[in-house]
């Protein structure tokens with residue numbers, strides 16, 4: 059019988075591989091997300107016995123550092139029939155899940171019947187589907203210059219690019235004018251535009267557009283839609299943590315949908331405190347039935363070609379919650395407690411950071427806030443020396459209040475104050 063040779067493996071071959079197997083662009087990619095790397099360093103020092111304040115990771119933890127979960131959601135997951143959970147989900151997602159999500163997004167607007175949706179692995183999957191379905195390779199998606207890092211990863215991985223505009227104007231408000239100019243440039247260059255806007259509770263800045271900013275942004279989108287197709291994706295990952303007086307973004311989206319392709323990236327990660335279950339959806343609004351059919355086809359095709367289908371158990375559990383009013387009320391009440399916990403931290407931060415003169419955007423709720431600094435690396439390194447971990451960005455550091463107990467806010471603010479002062483002292487003075 060012929061035997062297969064395994065000589066190269068048996069001989070412990072150590073010489074260089076005969077070929078370059080990864081493509082040149084894949085070969086140069088760093089696999090470790092910088093935030094996860096910082097978190098690992100913080101955990102290593104904590105394990106070694108240091109008193110570490112780790113404000114890097116975006117998950118809501120209680121004051122003892124344990125992940126906050128919603129018991130009614132965990133029970134719903136455990137109740138899912140095991141054979142249904144084990145079976146493949148439909149490619150576009152469970153119909154009951156999708157209708158629940160659409161109602162969750164557009165309830166009260168009367169637009170539910172004008173929307174279609176497909177299930178995605180978290181909001182991240184929805185962002186990916188939008189990039190591949192609404193931009194050709196080589197084109198740029200547009201977002202503010204403070205953005206969630208994976209926007210760029212998704213763009214690069216799918217052969218697209220990311221263009222940005224300054225996030226804030228000189229008054230510290232959303233820079234509608236810069237957005238308008240950038241949108242015009244993108245449309246002139248590539249004939250279409252896909253815009254990612256993350257509000258309320260923008261990651262990383264914590265900023266929530268108010269009603270005026272939302273209206274002004276919508277007016278820009280409407281005006282520029284005369285120049286070419288515009289697709290607006292609202293990333294609502296943190297929507298349930300937004301200010302109670304927040305802008306009614308879903309009504310604005312419905313009004314916009316006659317001139318712009320409106321998309322919503324919906325995520326169950328934060329809203330249901332199920333980060334690992336990868337529950338999400340991309341919802342698309344289209345007044346015409348023909349367009350809805352085309353969208354359904356294009357997005358389902360992209361699902362099939364990317365992940366095939368999503369976590370069935372997660373979809374079934376969320377579908378049950380969204381369809382059952384008393385269960386939904388229980389989940390809402392549990393979530394409300396989590397929001398209160400976070401809001402205590404937000405309030406403590408606002409009081410103490412303002413007293414120390416730290417510069418940061420309007421912060422009314424949400425997992426993160428950024429504090430401006432002329433040298434984020436220096437600020438974050440100096441904070442690390444004091445055992446406080448935050449994430450350096452360009453021109454700011456990101457702080458995860460979601461994982462910082464209110465009792466630790468004084469320590470956080472003190473470390474920020476000295477870290478920013480150090481950066482200011484060493485920054486080149488403007489002449």
Ligand SMILES: Cc1ncc(COP(=O)(O)O)c(C=O)c1O
Pocket residue numbers: 116179180181182183206256260261293295324325326327328333337338
């Ligand atoms: C701005 C933003 N968008 C989308 C997501 C998507 O999260 P997931 O894929 O877990 O739903 C996150 C998660 O951190 C986020 O911060």
